Amino acid sequence: MKDRQASAEKCRSPAAVGEQPSTRPNAATGERSASSGGTRHLRLTAPSVGNGQSGRTSPTEQPRSAMGVASGPRRLERDLHDGVQSELVALIVKLAVAQQDPSTPRAVADMLAGIEDRAQAVLDSVRDIARGIYPPVLADFGLRDALRAHASRVAVPMNLAGTAPRSGEEAEHAVYFACSEALQNVVKHGGDGCRVSLRLNCEHGSLVVRISDNGRGFDPAHTIEGAGLQNIRDRIERLGGTVKLASKPCRGTVLTLSLPWPTRSDRVS
Numbered sequence: 001m002k003d004r005q006a007s008a009e010k011c012r013s014p015a016a017v018g019e020q021p022s023t024r025p026n027a028a029t030g031e032r033s034a035s036s037g038g039t040r041h042l043r044l045t046a047p048s049v050g051n052g053q054s055g056r057t058s059p060t061e062q063p064r065s066a067m068g069v070a071s072g073p074r075r076l077e078r079d080l081h082d083g084v085q086s087e088l089v090a091l092i093v094k095l096a097v098a099q100q101d102p103s104t105p106r107a108v109a110d111m112l113a114g115i116e117d118r119a120q121a122v123l124d125s126v127r128d129i130a131r132g133i134y135p136p137v138l139a140d141f142g143l144r145d146a147l148r149a150h151a152s153r154v155a156v157p158m159n160l161a162g163t164a165p166r167s168g169e170e171a172e173h174a175v176y177f178a179c180s181e182a183l184q185n186v187v188k189h190g191g192d193g194c195r196v197s198l199r200l201n202c203e204h205g206s207l208v209v210r211i212s213d214n215g216r217g218f219d220p221a222h223t224i225e226g227a228g229l230q231n232i233r234d235r236i237e238r239l240g241g242t243v244k245l246a247s248k249p250c251r252g253t254v255l256t257l258s259l260p261w262p263t264r265s266d267r268v269s
Contacts, residue, residue, distance in 0.1 A: 080126055088123040092116055121153045138176055142166050144200060146176050151198075154183050156190060156213075162200035164207055165263045174235040175209060175257065181228050182211045182255050190215030207261035212254040217247045232257070 095116040099109045128135050138146035143164045151158040166172070179198065186196050194215035201208045232255075233243045241259025 080129060084126050085123065088119055088126065092119050092123065095119065118153070118155075125150075125153070135176070138172060143172050143175060146172075147179055147198065147200075150176075150180055150183070154196075155187050156183070156194050156196055158183070158196040158198060160198050160200075162202075164200045164202045164261065167207075167261050167263060171207075171239060171259065171261060174239055175207065175259070178232045178235045178257055179209065179211065181232050185228050186211075186213045186215060186253075189218075202261055205261060207257075207259055209257040210254065211257075212252060214252045217249050217251045217253055219249055220245060220247055 095112050098104055099112050099116070104112070125135070135146055135149070137149045144160070144162075148160055151160060164175075183196065183198075186194060190196075190213050194213055196211065196213045199210045201210070229243075229245070236243050236257050236259050239259050241257060244256045244258075245253070246256075247253035
């Protein structure tokens with residue numbers, strides 16, 4: 001009976017694929033230093049952002065290809081700084097305070113310390129995105145090493161296979177963030193015990209990325225395509241690539257990305 005209940009829970013219909021939780025802008029930013037209770041440093045070196053106000057434009061009011069080209073990056077940078085980063089800062093501070101509370105049991109304090117470390121890693125990633133740059137490991141070592149580093153911060157086990165030679169910045173950036181978005185969706189919707197396999201296969205000037213999981217799965221015909229999957233499509237299709245999604249309830253999900261992948265040596269020649 002317990003096994004049947006666990007199976008039913010795992011196969012419970014997930015929310016819209018790629019749907020993002022809302023965030024509330026918070027003006028609180030700053031830095032806290034280590035205190036007597038052993039609290040770790042909060043690493044926040046966010047860049048300054050413009051204070052100019054700009055109206056938000058609905059996606060229906062302009063073509064998608066135009067979004068993110070002019071004011072989009074600046075608006076995204078400001079939104080990340082004022083919203084997501086600020087909320088993460090507040091969360092990390094609260095976790096640190098809870099750890100130092102004398103009434104907090106040791107086991108709970110240790111668990112909170114682990115959550116604080118994970119929140120700090122997420123803050124570091126958001127900070128990199130807000131700066132509008134590659135994650136340093138992507139710029140220095142390429143796609144495979146960047147994905148391996150990202151996998152260490154994801155709350156599901158991931159097996160990484162294959163490799164990809166260095167390509168142009170735009171292609172590497174698009175695939176890295178598409179994979180990051182896909183892994184985030186697995187964390188949100190995959191269910192307990194979910195595992196992920198990510199395989200890179202580059203040949204004949206094309207890269208194929210296959211991301212599969214053994215999670216809850218869903219029926220694509222009856223599930224709304226959320227912002228996460230749309231972001232993936234935008235990134236890959238903008239470079240002349242394709243995105244294919246296959247899933248069944250209780251059978252997991254497979255996402256396949258294919259796109260041109262000129263190597264840096266090809267680009268030089």
